[in-house]
Amino acid sequence: MVQIAASTFEGLFIQALKVEGPFVDKLRAVGFDPLRMETVYSVEVWRKTLQLASLEFHPKLSPSAAEFQLGVRMVEGYFGTLVGKVIHAAMPFLSADTLCMRLPRFFSSGIVGALKPPEVKKLGDRHYAVTLFGDQGVPWFTAGAVDAVLRQVKVKPTVQVAEVKAEHFTIDITWAV
Numbered sequence: 001m002v003q004i005a006a007s008t009f010e011g012l013f014i015q016a017l018k019v020e021g022p023f024v025d026k027l028r029a030v031g032f033d034p035l036r037m038e039t040v041y042s043v044e045v046w047r048k049t050l051q052l053a054s055l056e057f058h059p060k061l062s063p064s065a066a067e068f069q070l071g072v073r074m075v076e077g078y079f080g081t082l083v084g085k086v087i088h089a090a091m092p093f094l095s096a097d098t099l100c101m102r103l104p105r106f107f108s109s110g111i112v113g114a115l116k117p118p119e120v121k122k123l124g125d126r127h128y129a130v131t132l133f134g135d136q137g138v139p140w141f142t143a144g145a146v147d148a149v150l151r152q153v154k155v156k157p158t159v160q161v162a163e164v165k166a167e168h169f170t171i172d173i174t175w176a177v
Helices: 006-016 022-029 043-057 063-078 082-093 096-108 139-151
Strands: 003-005 040-042 119-124 127-133 156-164 168-176
Touching (some): 003 006, 003 043, 006 040, 006 043, 006 082, 022 043, 040 043, 043 063, 063 082, 096 127, 096 139, 139 156, 139 168
Antiparallel strands (some): 003 040, 127 168
């Protein structure tokens, strides 16, 4: 069974969004208490909290655009967590190509449990496709997170969800320098 690590919740809700007030009660109602965090959460709780955050922090955006923005914000906040600080320290030493090839490692830092590893394919110069398997993912959130991580290596990425199916989704990644 795959679960979402507390560091991912901490990165988004504690570090990036700095949730407080009535919104905390909404999060508690779907299974996440920011004041008493558990070590892992179900994918269902993760999805429900993302839906709430989309409506609260990006109410004028489409659900997919809001999810993308939450992915961006989560990465920014994640770098403030203990695990994120370790990952962030390595970023200046990576090229965008190296980072794309290491995306499965970055994804695994936020997931607990057995899951088919993502497939990374180089499609051309500055062009990759990453396929994530299972129904655990949130495609546009993941695309936003990849976009934010690539910006850390000083490129201008274009990250889009290319395909969504029940058993997998694929993100298309290109960038300019």
